[in-house]
Structure formats: structure tokens, C-alpha cells
Amino acid sequence: MKYYLKTYLKLYREIYYTGWINEGISIEAMKKFNIGLHITTERITIPYFDINGYLIGVRGRTLREIDIKNKIKYMPMKHCGEYLTFPMHSSMYGIFQNQFTIRKLKKAVIFEAEKSVLQLESFYPNNNIGLALGGSNLFDAHVQLLLDLGVEDVYLALDKEYNKYEDNKYLSEYSLKIKQMKDKLINYFNVYIIEDRSGLLEYKDSPTDKGEYIFSKLVKESIKRKE
Structure with a gap:
């Protein structure tokens, strides 16, 4: 490095x-x-x-x-x-600044873009558990970083890549991305998927883009994946 x-x-x-x-x-x-x-x-x-x-x-x-x-x-x-x-696999955005809160709460929210971590910091100053991939790829090295932090619960908060939840074409692509990440995590963590089933977000929005209230609502509605 x-x-x-x-x-x-x-x-x-x-x-x-x-x-x-x-x-x-x-x-x-x-x-x-x-x-x-x-x-x-x-x-x-x-x-x-x-x-x-x-x-x-x-x-x-x-x-x-x-x-x-x-x-x-x-x-x-x-x-x-x-x-x-x-190399994008070598770290996660926000890991240095947020590591102590993540260790304390044993939770992490995984975003695609760095901007989402900054929005989460703005919602919850100095109580931020957000990390960003800087893209759409979750690497094995990222999983190890989460394990090293003692994380138990992982929330996947990817950008919305469908207009309506019933939009099969885009939803299938989004679901495949979720599945690929979930499969890397499921043997080590409780995995929750933050997704918009009610039309609260616009196309390409991050779960943080509509403010703290909508984000917290999406977190409460997140679905735990068992397999």
C-alpha cells in the first residue's frame, strides 16, 4: 500500500x-x-x-x-x-473517521457514494456508522475490514436503480447487485437491505438523498436477509 x-x-x-x-x-x-x-x-x-x-x-x-x-x-x-x-478494495470511505462509532454500535451502513457518508454525518454528527465503496463493488477485503471492526449488523444502502419497485427490468439488475453483495456478507453478519418499496426516493437516489426522516423510515422498513 x-x-x-x-x-x-x-x-x-x-x-x-x-x-x-x-x-x-x-x-x-x-x-x-x-x-x-x-x-x-x-x-x-x-x-x-x-x-x-x-x-x-x-x-x-x-x-x-x-x-x-x-x-x-x-x-x-x-x-x-x-x-x-x-486499489478500491484496500479501504472503505469513512472507515478512519467512523471506526469508533462502528465498533461501539457493532453496526455499519454500506453506501455506494462518498456523498452518502457525508449526508449521514450531517444527520448524526459524530455518531456516523456509514461507509462507502466508491462504486458498486464489495470486495473480500471489505468484508475483512468489517470483521476487524467487530460489526454484527450490516445494512446495504445502495442507490435506487429502478423507477418503480414493480419495474422488473431494472429491479432484476438491482437485485443481482444486492445478491452478489449479500452472498459475501451473509455467513458473517446479520444483513439488512435498505430499499424503497413506497416511492419515497427518485431514480438514482441514495437512501440519504431525501433527508434524515426518509432515511430513518427506510432503515426501519429494511428487510433482514436470512439466505
């Missing part, structure tokens, strides 16, 4: 994207997680740390519509000709 100097983070301005604030992410949460802005590339900077607090990489989330259209919404930041990249 390669580590980077935390002084690299000083290259990014402490400017907080209004769009994220409007989506329920507090400035305090962004400060806690060292969110910044790279002016030249117009990217929100998202540092990743390992469980011991070492900087292992920095992802950049573009604010340019052209980049989003070209499907380069996320990419590693670059410093002195070197990309600050890391």
Missing part, C-alpha cells in the same frame, strides 16, 4: 460546493472529512484514509457538465505528475 503526505491536502481550497450543501451535507461534515476544491480542474476533492488515518489517495468529483457527459465524473487527483490513486 502506498501512502501520501497529508500536506498534499493543503493544495485544495477550503471551499464547499453549494450544491452539496443544498443536498443536505453540512460544512462541518465536509471539514471533518477534509473535503476541498481544486480550482483548476473544478473538482471536489475527496481524500481516502486507511483505518489508521494514513492518506492513501484522493478522488476528484467533477463540477463540469462536459466531464459528466464524457463519463469521467470521478477520477484520481494528480500531484506533480502522479495520480493519487489506490
Whole structure:
């Protein structure tokens, strides 16, 4: 594993994207997680740390519509000709900041995007059990990290990839993704699936995107998978 100097983070301005604030992410949460802005590339900077607090990489989330259209919404930041990249299986976003609450409660909520962890921090400051994959893949190394934290209950909170729960085409793809993750977890943890059966979320929403009330409702309605 390669580590980077935390002084690299000083290259990014402490400017907080209004769009994220409007989506329920507090400035305090962004400060806690060292969110910044790279002016030249117009990217929100998202540092990743390992469980011991070492900087292992920095992802950049573009604010340019052209980049989003070209499907380069996320990419590693670059410093002195070197990309600050890391293997996505090597850590989970939020594991350093949230490890003590996760250990205490023996629970973790697994999201796809880092933004969801920041929203959860904004809902429950310093009582956050959220972790993000930075994508759609749950690796065996992630399972081991959860075991090392003493987790007993895992809540899968993936983005909504169907318009209606009865939409078989998209629901089947979503269900396959859930099944693949659940199969990796079920022998070690109590696994709960957070999904929207009542139309509370919009297409592509994370379970946190509609605020704390809707998120807590979805958690209460989550379904425990036994197999």
C-alpha cells in the first residue's frame, strides 16, 4: 500500500460546493472529512484514509457538465505528475473517521457514494456508522475490514436503480447487485437491505438523498436477509 503526505491536502481550497450543501451535507461534515476544491480542474476533492488515518489517495468529483457527459465524473487527483490513486478494495470511505462509532454500535451502513457518508454525518454528527465503496463493488477485503471492526449488523444502502419497485427490468439488475453483495456478507453478519418499496426516493437516489426522516423510515422498513 502506498501512502501520501497529508500536506498534499493543503493544495485544495477550503471551499464547499453549494450544491452539496443544498443536498443536505453540512460544512462541518465536509471539514471533518477534509473535503476541498481544486480550482483548476473544478473538482471536489475527496481524500481516502486507511483505518489508521494514513492518506492513501484522493478522488476528484467533477463540477463540469462536459466531464459528466464524457463519463469521467470521478477520477484520481494528480500531484506533480502522479495520480493519487489506490486499489478500491484496500479501504472503505469513512472507515478512519467512523471506526469508533462502528465498533461501539457493532453496526455499519454500506453506501455506494462518498456523498452518502457525508449526508449521514450531517444527520448524526459524530455518531456516523456509514461507509462507502466508491462504486458498486464489495470486495473480500471489505468484508475483512468489517470483521476487524467487530460489526454484527450490516445494512446495504445502495442507490435506487429502478423507477418503480414493480419495474422488473431494472429491479432484476438491482437485485443481482444486492445478491452478489449479500452472498459475501451473509455467513458473517446479520444483513439488512435498505430499499424503497413506497416511492419515497427518485431514480438514482441514495437512501440519504431525501433527508434524515426518509432515511430513518427506510432503515426501519429494511428487510433482514436470512439466505
